[in-house]
Every structure is written in C-alpha cells, then in structure tokens.
Amino acid sequence: MVRAWAESLGGVVASEETIASSIGSKILSSGGNAVDAAVATSLALAVLIPHLGGVGGDFFMLYRTPEGNVFFVNGSGFAPRRLTRDEVLGRGLKDIPESGPLSSTTPGYLAGLYHSWRSFGTMEWTDLVRPARLLASKGFPLPSSTARSLKLRRECLESDPGSREAVLNALPHQEGAPARLPGLSALLTGVEDDPLYLYRGEPAEALEEYMASVGGVIGVEDLAETRGFIADPLISEYRGWKIWEMPPNTQGVTTLHLLMLLEDIELAEPISPQRINVLANLARRVYSIRDKYVGDPRYMPIDPQSLARKETLLRLLGGEEASPARSAGDTTFFAVADGEGGIVAGIQSLFYPWGSCVTEPRFQITLNNRARGFTLKEGLPSTLRPRALPLHTLSAVIMEREDRAFALGASGGHLRPQQHALFVTNIVDYGMSAFDAINAPRAVWDPGRDEILCENGFACQQGWRKVERIGVANAVETVGRVKRGYTDSRGDGLPAAAP
Template sequence: MVDDMFRIPFISNTGLVVSEHPLASVVGAKVLSSGGNAVDAAIATSFTLSVLQPQLSGLGGDYFALIYIASEGKVYFINGSGYSPRSLNPDFLRSLGLKEIPPHTPYSITIPGMVDALHNMWSRFGSIEWGKLVSPSVKLAEQGFPQYPSLVRAVRENYELLAKDEGSKNTYLIHDIGVGKWVKFPNLGKALKLIAEDYRNFYEGDIAESIVNYLRSKSGFIELDDFKDYKSFWGESLRIDYRGYQVLETPPNTQGVTTLHILKLLSNINLSSIKLLSSEEVKLLLKCFRAAYRIRDKYVGDPRYVTKDLLGPEVINELLAEFEGTSANVVQRRNTSLGDTTYYVVVDKEGNVVSGIQSIFYSFGSGITEPKYGITLNCRGSSFTLTRGDVNELAPRKYPLHTLSTTLVLDPKGSLKWVLGTSGGHYRPQIHVELITSLIDYGLDVQRAVELPRFLWDLSTDELIVEGGVDVVGVNEVEVRKVNYPSRLGVAAIVEFLGNVKIGASDIRGDGLALSIEYP
C-alpha cells in the first residue's frame, strides 16, 4: 500500500477542473474564471482534449456525462453514444466468415455522438456563446502544442496501424515524434471552426460528406442520412444505497449498472473488517467481479433492447446466484484493452458539476482518419456481437454496449460528496468499485484513493492483473499477472466536496492535473 502521496490534491473554495491534460485543465479553469458555469467549462475542456489527446478521444467519438445542478439538487444524464449505420447488416459480416467485428475496419465505426451531446448540454445549461467555447481548441489545433509522453508512446506503439491509412499517416506521422517536439493539427482546426459557427456542420455539411466519402472509398457503410438523423439524448441515472450513501451511475447502454451490481454484492459484507489490498479482499472482489460481468453480458446493451429491471428483484436474485456459484451463465470473452478514453470533472463556484467522459475506444480508434478535416473515427461498433439473439447482436441503427460510465456519490444527508471516473475500458466498473470502497469502507482521502494499487480481472484471459503492493498470496482461482506500480491500469480522477471546499485528485498513472485559477 502507498503510504505517502505522490501528488498533492488541489483544494479550492471556488471552481475546479480535473482533466487528463494540464492544458485542458487550464482552458476549463479559464472559462470558469471568466464567469462561465460548469457546463461551459466542460464543453471547452472536451473540445480541447479532442485536440490534445487524439489517441484517446475526439470529434469522431462518443461522450457521456452526469450533470449535477446544485440549485435543483438534481442529476441529469446525457448520452452521446453513436449508433450503427442503417445499411450495415450482421448477415453480411457473417457471410464474410467473421465471428466478431474487427476494430480496425470501417465496419467498427458508429456515428460520432460527442459534438451533438456537447451542444445538447450547452442548449440546456450553457451561459457563454457556443463559438467562444470551441475557439480555444481551434487555436490549439492551428498553433500546435508540445508532444507529451503519452501521445508519443501512443504514436510509436500504433505506428503500423496509422501508416496503413492515408488520413492517419498524413495527420500523425508527418511530424517529428518525440517529447517536447511541436505538433499541429490544422485540418482538425478547420473542422472545429465550422463547428464553432454551427454544430450541425458536423452532421449535415462538408464534414459529414467528407467522412462518408472517405469511408465509401474503404467499403464502409455509413451514409449521409446516418449523420443527419443522429441526435444525442437525455436519460435517468441509476442509483443504489451503499452503506447509507447514494451511488449514482450511468444507465444502459453503458455498463454503469455493473458498478452498482458489484456494490450490491458487497453491501451485506463487512468489508472494512478485511485488510485493504489483502489476498482476502482480492478473492472477495474477484468473485463479485465475475458474477456482475455475467449479468452485464446477458442483459446490458441498447436501452431499447434491455428487457429487465436491472436493479429489480429478479435480476438481483440472479446476480446473487452468480455470486454463490449456482448459475450456468458464462462471461463473453471480449477484447479487454484498457480502452483509450479520457475522463474529467468540472465544478463551478455554485457547486454545479459535469462528470464527463469521451472516447474513440481503442488507441486511435479504428485507425481511420478522414484526411480533409483530420478526424479520427471510433471503433465502438466492435463491441457488437454477431451472435444471433444476443442482447448486443449488431442491428441497423443500434447502440452497442458501452464501456464508458461515470459516478456520483451523495452522502447520507443527500449532499454531493464525491464525483469520480476513470479510463479503463471493460475494467471501469472494477476501478470504480475499488475507488468507492477505498473512500467509504476504508476511509482513505481522495488522493490516496486514486493512487492506491489496483487489481483487475481480465475477462478475455480470466487472469488477475495486479499492481505492486497488492497481496496475492493464496489467490489460486485465476492466473496472476503482476505489473509495476504505477501502471496504466486506468487513469482516474476524484473531486470531494466538504461544504464549499472542493478537493481534486488526479492520477499519477496519467498526465493530468487538478487546477483552478478562480479566486474568491
């Protein structure tokens, strides 16, 4: 266990931004200092991250957020995930002999939802002119920024993938690669300028036409109407009681309910009596993880296809049967890449919060970049299955099971206590649970909770991945793979609320920063 913090949390009595890149945190904090609210700052932060972290997220990807409006004491959920093309038929893919959808093909690309979701948020809660919120990202794309370690590593690790696609090659491989070397994305800047003028330019104008034409040249199925018809949508968060706290998560098509299912299994166990990071804790959580993911793979997907109340007695009883080993359900062997995602939290001086997460799924998504505007497209459609009758079987204009989710925790009096999230792909619910239990059951402060060594169950290999500092003596149920601490097992962030004071913790596993430049 880590006894001393590697980072110092940022403490503010006004606003606060925690993101995975310092420049994005600065942009968001500047919006707050200029009088913008949390939603304004979140929009600016999102677009900025899309320029700074093209390997993780971007205009060609998805977005989700839980939004807390302090004056109402209410939480809103925005779903900016994309659906599959109308003309992509699973029978066609099966006729090619495919058993699953390859991520690095046009077949894996869903309609990007992030731009519409951000504008949807702005229309409801924004206070600063839309174009002014997009403009910092335009400037950054045009003028450039110094390359940082994670971006350099991602480009080098994916060099062959990027070199196969003309758009990706001419976007990412024309620069000298190295930490501190300057990189510009002028074509992306052109797209952002058009979006600043009118967000619908992304879905109905030259941007959409360019993407569709480029994908057609690669035998893709996305059509202009798929873009034109796309709309993000609002939904209701899910919540459960955990030891007197209310834990809120994102609903399907996200896997947020899996976090809640794991906590449900733990709620009747005195976890605090078990030593933190001990082999006993590892064995217990491993058993919970396995049970909850079996339920996820059986029921969770596009909300229009979810037929059960996922927190109702029937499903919870089935969850308990999984935990007790009396069920015959199996976990699907999915590719469990950590996912390439970026998470952030924005809090304004009024206590409004945006807990936002955006992604193109794998590193550089599909590996396909539309060259005119430099937009790298997601591979989220690879989360569909080609198994007949499966809840996540591919169908026209269907939303896939989504690994993105975020969490809010209310204290026993109903006040907002913690906001948290992480990168991590299919592992995300496990990381959320380890963060929540370290806070509630073990009483850690937010920075130590974020820095705590992690252990994660890999669905694809049925092995346990553990960072240094975790005791796995006697853990014989699965193969154990040890990694150095700190690893890249998710990059998390937490904000804690103590009255008017906000404490922001960023993760040593990433490049991020908690920051405020507001003053009382």
C-alpha cells in the same frame, strides 16, 4: 508521489492533461458553470489526446445541478444502416473486426457535447469551442500518452491511408515536440458557428467519401441522424451514500451490482489479495449479467431502472452464464465542480487507442471502433442491428452524502466497474481521501483473459499478471462551499482551480 490536488471556492477541474484543466478553470473564472467548463475541457482533451477521446468517438456526462438533481447525457453513436450482420458475414468475417472501416459506429462525441451545453450551459457556444480551436491551430507540446500511442498503434495506423497522412505523418513522435492539427482546427472553426457541422456540413460528405474509398459503410444519412439525448441516471445506495451511475447502453449498472454485493461482505485489508479475490469472484458473476441483459435499452428484456435494483440482481444471478472474452480498451475521464455546487463527471473515448485506426484526412477525424460492443449472436440487447446503440464501456460515478459529493471515474474499458467499486469502497469503507482513493495501488480481474492484473505496489499473488498501470483516474469533491480537484499520478495531468 506528488500531491496533485487543487482547492477553491470558485470551482475546480481535474483532467488527464494540465492544459485542458487550465482551459476549463478559465471558463469557470469567466462566469461559466460546470457544464460550460466541461465542454471547453472536453474539446481541449480531444485536441491534446485524440487517440483517447477525439471527435470521432463518443461522449457521456453525469451532471449534478446546484440543487442536487442529477441528469445523464448520452452522446453515443449508433450502427450505420448498412452495418448489418449479413454485411459482416458476407465479407468472410466471423465477428466485428477490432479495427478497420467496419469497426466504427457513427461519432456521437460532438452531438453529445452540444446537447449537454444546449440543455445546461450558460455561456456562448463559440467561447467554449475557441480555446480548443486555437490549440489545434497554434500548436501544443505533444503529450507523453499521445507519443506512446503512436508507437504502440503504429502498425494499425499504417494500415489506413488517411491515418498515415493525417496522424503518423502529421504529428511528431517525440514527447514534448510542437504539434499542430490543422485539419481538426478547420473542423472546429466550422463547429464554432454550427455545433452540428460534422453531421451536416462538409465533414459529413468528406467522411462518407473517405469511408466508401476504404470499404466503410458510414454515410451522410447516418451522420445527419446522430444526436445526443438525455436519459435518467441509475441510482443506488452504498452504506448510506447515494451512488449515481450512467444507464444503458453503458455498463454503469455493473458498478452498482458490484457495490450491492460488496455491501453484504466484510472487506479485507485494502491492499490485500483477499480483497481482490472477492472482487474478482463477484465481477465474474455481475459481468455475466451485463453481457446477457445490457445494451441498447430499446432491446433490453428488463427495464434499466429495474435492472439497477438489488432484488433483480439476486434473481438474475441464479441464471448467470460465462462472460465472453473482451479487451480492455481505453478512454479519458475528467471532472468539474463549479462555485455554485454544480458537478460534472465527463468521459469520452474512441474505445481502443486511435479507435478503428481509420482517419478522414482532410479534417483529421479518426473514427472509433465502438462497433466492437456489438455481437453477431442473435437475440441479445447488444446484437448488431442498424441504428442500434452498442454496449458501451464508458461510465462514471457521482456519489453524495450530507454536504459531501464526489464525481469520479477512470479509463479502463471493461475494467471500469471494478475500478469504480475500488474507489467507492476506498472512500466509504477504508476512510481514504479522494486523492488516496484514486492513487492507491490497484488490482482487478481481466474478463478478456480471465486473469487478475496487478500493479506494482499491490500485494500480488503468484500467478497474477503484473502491469505498469490500470487506468488513469480523476475526481472532484465538494464539501460545503469548498471545491477540490484530484488527479492520478498514473497520468500526466494536474487539476486547476478557479479563484
């Protein structure tokens, strides 16, 4: 295993793509703070691996300031005004489809990114967008994960004319081959001058026109109202460590719920079936709480901060219900630490690889399928409603004790809270370094199939389903003035340090 870490006094960036990490570190070297570097890194990832975290998806950020204050930025899109329960049922569907024009919420990605910069950034916006725009214009070697996704999702992409033109026919299908995204470059050219260009410029009109042509319902009014916003993060403690997670409409509270229950248990050996059986049993319980109580906070019966308290969790566990089957999804997580002590945990996603498989061809905007986070069952926080935020699988962790702090996270959709619990307990209970914590073999419970997934290298029990990998993680750590970045051997990226 390559020891993929970097350390510096000037700051570090850890992402799934080495080019993106390098772009972020150059922003740090130019005097930018962690949020500036996060914006540039995120946009580079949207170009390099658009199937995981492109501009048609969403963006969330936890930011710990050098003074130790933690903020959450929500860049989640919402259900278009015409995406209603009656609309879905009227088309002969029993549920929101996994792909296609009815599976998308509005793309909150650029709105969330802009709100992050406007609230906390220090450099000129244009300087942060330009590296990604040049990357899309001049080209880049096609990453292996993008090449794999084109093969795995080919049938889905072929079902949409825009995806055939702007994805399958526009990109090479061989890893390492030169790739360009001229439509995305044109979009980013507009974004350099107007951060909300997608929502009120030509791209908004192009999106509405294309979606109407394929049976979609997203309109210019929906896009014009899409904005990022700041909300209070959730905070808990685990064995003396402060743990911050993202609040609803994300599933971050489920990470905290797992840790609350694990704190009362003597854990088994780190790479043992006993440890995972305990985790799986707890996950079955806390996921039922998530599916019943978590969604758009405006419709939650319990205040998010109250839901993040242990006494509330213990009370609710008495009335738990079975967790519905869901698919895992995918995304990309990155982390940044600057020289002044600022830390960012950033995460972006279309949900499934290539999301809805619907692409507006002129600007190469592939839309998410995040409407799958809604249910047609009435009376829940995640019930489909116009302008509602879906139950979101994206979340990330910042943890701190004395002069040590970490930002960490991973891809993995509905599996994410269990992975976060593994990382935290690897560090706190088993004394692993952050590098070892995210690279150790994993096993988790899959709520979609009610079975345990197990990577090679783990002590898998009979009946567990072996898989090649479970998510791709990254992390940064600060110890006093020293900053370290770590990447996961499951991914393709390397961390980069600023001098």
